[in-house]
Amino acid sequence: MFKIDFIDQKDKQTIIPFLSKLDSSISVQTLNERLNDMFSNGYQCIGIYDDTKLIGISGLWILTKYYIGKHVEPDNVFILPEYQGKNLGKQLVEWIFDYAKSIDCEGSELNCYSKNEAGQKFWESQGYKVVGYHYQKKF
Template identity: 50%
Template sequence: MSTEIKLIPTDNLISIIPLIKLLNPALPETMFKTRLEEMIAQGYQCAGLYIDNKLIGICGLWIMTKLYVGKHIEPDNVFILPEYRRLGLGKRLLEWVYKYGKSQGCIASELNCYVSNETGNAFWEQEGFAKIGYHYQKYLESS
């Protein structure tokens, strides 16, 4: 079994949509394509986890600077196909992300995880992330 983790080229990011659809089944696929184009224009990157050249996991990446933390890397929409979970692959993917972040001058990593995602929250805490705040969201009404 050959495992590889690498950045997915921008012109091939459409390949992540089947995994994103599993992560967000209620949203239409056409919306993913439109949003992905906007995200790419805003600097979005994605690491792919491949086994025998099959994409089995993804980790979206944002690199940004904020006043309170400095330059950091933010994993986003981290997903591994269920049949490949609990094999240590998530940990390997994140080790790759941290190494990549450091190579880009990042000094920290920060992320969001839904409160209802108990498994995810346990995973992130096990990875050494600390809960430091709440993530709020408000949709703006169209005028």
């Protein structure tokens, strides 16, 4: 049986292997430092569990922007490959939407890498629409 629940900041080490799979170029030390900053700035993370085994994660940001209002932003969603294709992504999104509605969010937005065609297809199947581009510049 699969369950979805919040991951406490004290258990952030369980998140690191998933984030490393998303981007192996970021060191574990840097991930730890960034997670500390993120949690202190309102970041939350939820996990998908197969019994007690963590098999997937999604970061969550609750934000307010003028063009969408109070909303939830799923961030760095990753499910272990051997668990993909079992409708867990859909269950995860439903859980996120239910949580967001319970705290009076008006909607949801997210970023998806332009090269991630499977991710784009998934998010569109969950009702998301492409409304712009996400730009980044590193200093």
